[in-house]
Amino acid sequence: MTDPEDGPTFHPTRRDVIAAGAVVPIAMALPPGAAAQSPSVAAASGRVAVSLTINGTQHVLTIDPRTTLLDLLREHLDLTGTKKGCDQGQCGACTVLSDGRRINSCLTFAVMFEGRHITTIEGLAAGGTLHPLQQAFIDHDAFQCGYCTPGQLCSAAGLMAEGRAKTPDEIRELMSGNICRCGAYPNIVAAIQQAMGRS
Amino acid sequence: MINFQYVQATDVADAVRQTDGDPRARFVAGGTNLIDLMKMEVEQPTRVIDITRLPLRQVEPTPSGGLRIGALVPNTDLAYHPLVEERYPVLSSAIMAGASQQLRNMASTGGNLLQRTRCAYFYDVATPCNKRTPGTGCSAIEGLNRGHAILGTSQACIAVHPSDMCVAMMMLDATVHVTGPTGDRVVPFADFHRLPGDAPQRDTNLNPGEIITAVELPPKGFASHHTYLKIRDRLSYAFALVAIAAGLDLDGDTIKEGRFALGGIAHKPWRDPKAEAVLRGQPANAATFTRAADVLLRDARGYKYNTFKIDLARRCIVRALGQAARATPQSQSHKKIA
Numbered sequence: 001m002t003d004p005e006d007g008p009t010f011h012p013t014r015r016d017v018i019a020a021g022a023v024v025p026i027a028m029a030l031p032p033g034a035a036a037q038s039p040s041v042a043a044a045s046g047r048v049a050v051s052l053t054i055n056g057t058q059h060v061l062t063i064d065p066r067t068t069l070l071d072l073l074r075e076h077l078d079l080t081g082t083k084k085g086c087d088q089g090q091c092g093a094c095t096v097l098s099d100g101r102r103i104n105s106c107l108t109f110a111v112m113f114e115g116r117h118i119t120t121i122e123g124l125a126a127g128g129t130l131h132p133l134q135q136a137f138i139d140h141d142a143f144q145c146g147y148c149t150p151g152q153l154c155s156a157a158g159l160m161a162e163g164r165a166k167t168p169d170e171i172r173e174l175m176s177g178n179i180c181r182c183g184a185y186p187n188i189v190a191a192i193q194q195a196m197g198r199s
Numbered sequence: 200m201i202n203f204q205y206v207q208a209t210d211v212a213d214a215v216r217q218t219d220g221d222p223r224a225r226f227v228a229g230g231t232n233l234i235d236l237m238k239m240e241v242e243q244p245t246r247v248i249d250i251t252r253l254p255l256r257q258v259e260p261t262p263s264g265g266l267r268i269g270a271l272v273p274n275t276d277l278a279y280h281p282l283v284e285e286r287y288p289v290l291s292s293a294i295m296a297g298a299s300q301q302l303r304n305m306a307s308t309g310g311n312l313l314q315r316t317r318c319a320y321f322y323d324v325a326t327p328c329n330k331r332t333p334g335t336g337c338s339a340i341e342g343l344n345r346g347h348a349i350l351g352t353s354q355a356c357i358a359v360h361p362s363d364m365c366v367a368m369m370m371l372d373a374t375v376h377v378t379g380p381t382g383d384r385v386v387p388f389a390d391f392h393r394l395p396g397d398a399p400q401r402d403t404n405l406n407p408g409e410i411i412t413a414v415e416l417p418p419k420g421f422a423s424h425h426t427y428l429k430i431r432d433r434l435s436y437a438f439a440l441v442a443i444a445a446g447l448d449l450d451g452d453t454i455k456e457g458r459f460a461l462g463g464i465a466h467k468p469w470r471d472p473k474a475e476a477v478l479r480g481q482p483a484n485a486a487t488f489t490r491a492a493d494v495l496l497r498d499a500r501g502y503k504y505n506t507f508k509i510d511l512a513r514r515c516i517v518r519a520l521g522q523a524a525r526a527t528p529q530s531q532s533h534k535k536i537a
């Protein structure tokens with residue numbers, strides 16, 4: 001099963017079993033600045049060290065270089081809010097923010113994010129207050145099954161930071177990397193318009 | 200995914216050195232295409248050289264009045280760069296016509312040039328593919344070839360190059376700056392990508408160990424009369440069936456110089472000097488544009504499911520040159536085609 005140092009809970013889950021079958025990560029949550037690591041280089045074992053900040057918490061891990069950022073979040077850090085849809089960059093369910101820019105976490109190796117700041121859906125709300133986009137998605141019923149929603153929200157947060165979308169057409173175009181199989185698109189556009197008006 | 204050795208390059212010379220003559224070494228920057236292909240085991244690098252820390256992120260005016268674009272400039276940053284929007288709007292438009300904003304945020308300029316085809320047989324390791332495994336045959340020639348090439352094909356391969364950005368760079372007469380084990384060289388854009396011939400496994404004329412450091416645009420950007428028109432199966436986030444970058448230099452209604460390059464129809468961005476010669480000195484109207492289209496498509500050949508592309512390409516050329524002449528470039532967010 002998963003190494004006890006891996007996370008706060010030690011009850012075996014399906015995820016733990018899958019993770020243990022692949023690689024056993026060494027993960028520690030450290031205060032910011034506590035671990036300034038040298039650039040990662042493949043060791044003889046093939047495992048590599050990486051230090052990155054996720055939702056304001058610095059993590060230092062030793063991982064298989066094949067680990068995608070998405071798998072690092074979900075399988076190694078139990079940040080399962082970020083979803084795996086297609087795992088090919090086609091659906092947007094895995095969208096997170098890297099230094100404030102939206103990216104597909106499935107199409108990148110975690111080890112390449114040395115020193116970067118990642119924001120996931122778990123980091124979007126400030127304290128106990130929902131992000132304006134989260135509130136707007138609730139107000140506009142902008143989801144049904146909810147599987148695409150974390151990616152939609154992170155993508156919309158990136159969209160607002162870019163400041164390029166002004167019209168509904170522009171919102172639709174710049175949100176086209178996020179697929180919603182339930183077809184909640186009209187409500188998603190309305191929710192984003194509301195959040196843009198507020199902030 | 201096959202395991203690999205991961206290393207970080209500290210500068211361009213180090214990146215070249217790290218390839219160590221290994222044909223299976225790969226540079227990774229945005230990763231949006233390479234990592235996808237590695238998951239499918241179409242690409243099986245033994246060594247992956249992370250070049251994301253190299254100082255190749257500048258967009259700078261050149262002394263001659265052009266623009267030098269560092270190989271690591273992300274697609275979004277390039278499309279939104281003030282000098283690109285002002286002087287080369289067709290390039291901004293082409294970039295925004297491709298992929299999604301998440302992918303454009305990740306994807307690098309150099310990586311965009313090195314994208315591999317989206318032919319489904321290339322991706323499917325259970326099928327023959329001369330590009331993936333030379334000598335096994337082409338599944339597309341007799342297969343589902345609706346998205347495939349109509350110009351420059353060979354018996355070995357009918358795949359198309361998927362980039363939008365490259366189509367605009369081809370039209371703009373860009374040059375590709377590379378560094379390799381034997382030094383630096385500059386490759387005209389038209390000579391960078393290859394036709395499949397009997398070696399479709401080679402997409403470009405890059406030599407082993409060479410790395411793209413920059414793309415340079417000459418001064419002429421066709422900012423007043425240009426368009427990027429992309430026709431695809433859905434209105435956003437899909438590869439082109441036919442795409443075209445067009446630019447006109449007009450004297451009244453007379454064409455002083457006209458250029459157009461097409462995407463989605465060949466193994467490389469397709470441009471034809473003979474077709475552009477038809478435009479020179481002629482009135483900018485549909486009759487002229489149709490004659491130029493007919494010249495460009497004179498050797499076009501359709502396969503079972505993609506013959507429609509010949510007529511679609513002809514109409515796209517006429518439509519796009521008309522958009523450029525009227526100074527009404529295609530919007531990439533408001534999808535109505537004028």
